Amino acid sequence: EPEVxxxxxxxxxxxxxxxxxRCVPISNHLYFYWYRQILGQKVEFxxxxxxxxxxxxxxxxxxxxxxxxxxxxxxxxxxRSTKLEDSAMYFCASNPWAxxxxxxxxxxxxxxxxx
Amino acid sequence: xxxVTQPDIHITVSxxxxxxxxxxxxxxxxxxxxxxxxxxxxxxxxxxxxFSGDTLVQGIKGFEAEFKRSQSSFNLRKPSVHWSDAAEYxxxxxxxxxNKLIFGTGTLxxxxx
Numbered sequence: 715e716p717e718v719x720x721x722x723x724x725x726x727x728x729x730x731x732x733x734x735x736r737c738v739p740i741s742n743h744l745y746f747y748w749y750r751q752i753l754g755q756k757v758e759f760x761x762x763x764x765x766x767x768x769x770x771x772x773x774x775x776x777x778x779x780x781x782x783x784x785x786x787x788x789x790x791x792x793x794r795s796t797k798l799e800d801s802a803m804y805f806c807a808s809n810p811w812a813x814x815x816x817x818x819x820x821x822x823x824x825x826x827x828x829x
Numbered sequence: 830x831x832x833v834t835q836p837d838i839h840i841t842v843s844x845x846x847x848x849x850x851x852x853x854x855x856x857x858x859x860x861x862x863x864x865x866x867x868x869x870x871x872x873x874x875x876x877x878x879x880f881s882g883d884t885l886v887q888g889i890k891g892f893e894a895e896f897k898r899s900q901s902s903f904n905l906r907k908p909s910v911h912w913s914d915a916a917e918y919x920x921x922x923x924x925x926x927x928n929k930l931i932f933g934t935g936t937l938x939x940x941x942x
Contacts, residue, residue: 807930
């Protein structure tokens with residue numbers, strides 16, 4: 715069964731460094747999402763992406779964040795200058811419907827630790 | 830704005846007992862509702878979803894949920910809990926033009942032997 719994959723599973727970085735979190739959505743899916751979960755808190759929406767552009771972003775998704783689908787298979791989240799408060803689990807999800815309806819399929823997550 | 834409330838932060842049940850986890854939502858139109866489960870250190874697994882039709886939906890692992898529009902609720906139930914059900918459970922609703930998921934704060938389930 716196809717699944718969403720994410721790499722790395724755990725990333726440790728120093729404050730101020732750039733990180734890139736990678737996701738491979740299910741092929742032929744059309745909508746892509748990033749969510750994050752700070753330890754002990756709820757899962758929060760960051761950004762949705764469709765047709766090679768951002769469809770919607772939350773107030774969390776400031777200028778330090780960017781997303782890209784560089785090659786038609788990968789979907790990346792970049793944090794330019796990490797802060798301590800960026801430490802969280804980051805989940806990628808994809809959705810097969812152009813309308814965005816239907817079930818979102820989640821990856822296993824990347825745990826980002828900022829020191 | 831859309832929102833989800835899970836009033837129970839932490840629930841403990843005995844193995845074999847029945848379970849009901851509460852979820853209330855706020856959404857103007859017919860909602861798309863979901864329950865996800867997260868085991869410690871793991872990702873999110875979909876238990877079940879409601880889009881339309883029969884208001885009682887069956888999911889994996891013996892879980893079911895009932896959509897009650899009049900109460901704006903989508904409570905998750907299981908008749909007999911197993912120790913392996915210990916995890917955190919999140920209720921979610923689609924919101925916005927891009928159908929981002931809006932999650933509740935979660936209910937942590939502990940199962941006593």
